[in-house]
Amino acid sequence: MIRTIALIDVNNFYVSCERAFNPRLKHQPVVVLSNNDGCVISRSNEAKALGIKMGEPWFRCQAIAKQYGIQALSSNYALYADMSNRVMAILADFSPQQEVYSIDECFLDLTGFEKKDLLVYGKSMRERILKWTGLPVCVGMGSTKTQAKLANNIAKKNIKFNSICNLYKVVDEEKNHLFRAMEVGEVWGVGRRLTLKLKAHGINTVLDLKQANPTYLRREFGVVMEKTVHELNGTLCIELEEVTPPRKQILSSRSFGYSVRDYQSLAASITLYMSRAAEKLRSQGSLANLIQVYIRTSPFKLDQAQYSNSMTIPLATPSDDTRQLVKVALLALKEIYRPRYNYAKAGVSLSDIIPKSSIQFDFFASPENSSRSTALMTIMDKINVKMGRESIKLASEGFDRPWQMKQGSKSPNYTTSWKDILSAQA
DNA sequence: TATCGTATCACAC
DNA sequence: CTAACGGTGTGATACGATA
Numbered sequence: 001m002i003r004t005i006a007l008i009d010v011n012n013f014y015v016s017c018e019r020a021f022n023p024r025l026k027h028q029p030v031v032v033l034s035n036n037d038g039c040v041i042s043r044s045n046e047a048k049a050l051g052i053k054m055g056e057p058w059f060r061c062q063a064i065a066k067q068y069g070i071q072a073l074s075s076n077y078a079l080y081a082d083m084s085n086r087v088m089a090i091l092a093d094f095s096p097q098q099e100v101y102s103i104d105e106c107f108l109d110l111t112g113f114e115k116k117d118l119l120v121y122g123k124s125m126r127e128r129i130l131k132w133t134g135l136p137v138c139v140g141m142g143s144t145k146t147q148a149k150l151a152n153n154i155a156k157k158n159i160k161f162n163s164i165c166n167l168y169k170v171v172d173e174e175k176n177h178l179f180r181a182m183e184v185g186e187v188w189g190v191g192r193r194l195t196l197k198l199k200a201h202g203i204n205t206v207l208d209l210k211q212a213n214p215t216y217l218r219r220e221f222g223v224v225m226e227k228t229v230h231e232l233n234g235t236l237c238i239e240l241e242e243v244t245p246p247r248k249q250i251l252s253s254r255s256f257g258y259s260v261r262d263y264q265s266l267a268a269s270i271t272l273y274m275s276r277a278a279e280k281l282r283s284q285g286s287l288a289n290l291i292q293v294y295i296r297t298s299p300f301k302l303d304q305a306q307y308s309n310s311m312t313i314p315l316a317t318p319s320d321d322t323r324q325l326v327k328v329a330l331l332a333l334k335e336i337y338r339p340r341y342n343y344a345k346a347g348v349s350l351s352d353i354i355p356k357s358s359i360q361f362d363f364f365a366s367p368e369n370s371s372r373s374t375a376l377m378t379i380m381d382k383i384n385v386k387m388g389r390e391s392i393k394l395a396s397e398g399f400d401r402p403w404q405m406k407q408g409s410k411s412p413n414y415t416t417s418w419k420d421i422l423s424a425q426a
Numbered sequence: 427t428a429t430c431g432t433a434t435c436a437c438a439c
Numbered sequence: 440c441t442a443a444c445g446g447t448g449t450g451a452t453a454c455g456a457t458a
Contacts (some may be wrong), residue, residue: 013439032447034444034445034446035445035446036442036443036444036445037443038444038445039444039445041439041445055444055445056444057443058443058444058446059442059443059444060443060444075445101438101439102438102439103439104439105439187456188437189434189436189437190437190439191437191438192436192437193435193436193437194436194437222452223450223451224436224437224450224451224453247447247448248448249447249448249449250447250448250451251446251447251448252446252447253446253447254445254447255444256448258442268450296442298444299444300443300444345445347446350443383437404448406443
């Protein structure tokens with residue numbers, strides 16, 4: 001059966017979230033910055049029009065920002081995550097099959113809906129989300145995920161589509177016209193490197209790729225590209241994934257607000273990051289077998305001595321106990337730490353992850369210890385959910401943290417903090 | 427010869 | 440005022456080691 005897949009995506013998501021609560025930002029050039037107020041990661045249309053590039057380091061935009069009064073905000077993930085949940089909940093009402101693909105996008109399976117009704121259906125999604133959350137979305141529809149993505153892209157860029165593009169409704173002649181006008185890099189799965197390579201093979205536009213020979217593409221570019229072309233032509237190769245599978249790797253890393261030289265600060269940061277990673281691990285009911293710790297100086301400071309190192313340590317028995325994971329992580333840190341470098345970033349990773357239900361005790365492990373550990377971690381997690389993050393924590397996470405990342409202009413947590421709501425009113 | 431482990435690449439957002 | 444460049448995650452592929 002021919003399927004119908006929709007992709008719904010919030011326009012300029014982070015900026016739109018900020019605008020929903022601060023109308024003064026509307027019709028203005030606005031950007032949201034990455035952690036540490038480093039790079040531009042979301043732009044209003046006005047900011048895009050001024051030539052601000054995605055991923056541009058913010059300090060490089062100072063001149064133009066001053067000239068045009070571009071407003072920059074630190075990222076407020078608590079706000080974005082909460083808004084995301086609202087959008088996803090609304091969209092879940094439009095189909096029983098939903099794949100939450102990212103913080104601001106989801107696929108819906110609309111197979112079986114009358115093709116002629118799809119535009120109206122998409123329009124009602126857009127209207128409801130706008131009314132209930134204040135966020136603008138675009139909707140793209142086709143017979144595969146790749147087509148839905150492409151349709152969404154078309155809806156975003158061509159005003160005549162009014163934010164909804166149903167590829168079924170676009171006649172072949174116009175489709176060819178649209179696809180010929182789009183760069184091959186616009187296709188989902190075709191990034192910078194592949195764009196270059198494809199162009200070297202004479203494939204420049206979406207239409208070129210759609211018409212290319214799949215067997216030839218597989219030989220020259222690999223399976224992924226072959227699937228992409230089949231999907232472009234309406235043959236489904238990438239299924240909707242409704243249940244998010246447990247993470248196979250959990251990472252927690254952060255750049256420092258100011259460079260760090262001493263072991264103590266690094267140890268505190270590693271403890272902090274590992275605590276976060278362990279929380280994520282427990283929240284998905286898993287155990288990790290492998291720990292990685294890394295530290296590095298700033299690769300951008302060419303005049304300074306560079307050092308980057310990591311260490312991977314396998315655990316004797318899989319664990320989700322923050323205390324144990326931190327202990328091992330600090331052993332690794334001790335091994336790789338070298339004095340007299342300006343460290344810019346540190347991080348940890350948990351991998352070789354297994355479900356907790358499948359735990360096998362080794363010869364020396366004690367089930368009693370394990371259940372005590374679980375009880376402690378569970379209560380810690382509960383306290384932190386109820387009373388707020390870090391209400392209870394390991395002392396080695398540190399208290400004042402002068403190295404913590406910069407967040408110079410974060411908006412209030414409008415939807416998740418009573419304190420912030422009150423101060424936002426004042 | 428098939429499989430494994432690991433590093434590297436490429437991509438998405 | 441300074442100096443200043445994100446974070447998380449997946450899958451494919453390459454390649455030497457291992458069973």
